[in-house]
Amino acid sequence: MAERSLRGMSIGAKSLESDENVDFAARTDVAYVCPKGHRTILPFADGAEIPDEWECRCGATAHREGDEDREGDEIAKPTRTHWDMLLERRSEDELKALLEKRLQMHREGWIPDYE
Numbered sequence: 001m002a003e004r005s006l007r008g009m010s011i012g013a014k015s016l017e018s019d020e021n022v023d024f025a026a027r028t029d030v031a032y033v034c035p036k037g038h039r040t041i042l043p044f045a046d047g048a049e050i051p052d053e054w055e056c057r058c059g060a061t062a063h064r065e066g067d068e069d070r071e072g073d074e075i076a077k078p079t080r081t082h083w084d085m086l087l088e089r090r091s092e093d094e095l096k097a098l099l100e101k102r103l104q105m106h107r108e109g110w111i112p113d114y115e
């Protein structure tokens with residue numbers, strides 16, 4: 001009965017059908033994290049090829065989260081922001097000097113305020 005009435009629908013039938021297929025397939029939720037910390041969760045059908053990278057909504061390249069089997073410990077580390085990496089490379093004093101220099105440049109009109 002229901003099947004017959006579905007078949008009779010000309011426009012909606014096709015999209016309805018594909019929605020059903022997605023729902024019935026076993027899915028794996030894969031999380032991607034971009035350098036800015038955005039988390040994107042995408043459902044992949046079981047057996048589908050899951051990419052290691054995904055373009056985040058902000059345009060940055062997000063990497064697969066929790067993929068411990070990957071070689072190199074860099075990926076297994078908790079997500080670091082650009083700020084974290086900056087702090088690792090420079091001491092606080094250096095950062096203060098940099099900030100001061102940057103602010104001075106803004107005051108003098110060398111660089112426009114983007115934000």
Ligand SMILES: [Zn+2]
Nearest residue numbers: 034038056058
């Ligand atoms: Zn992002």
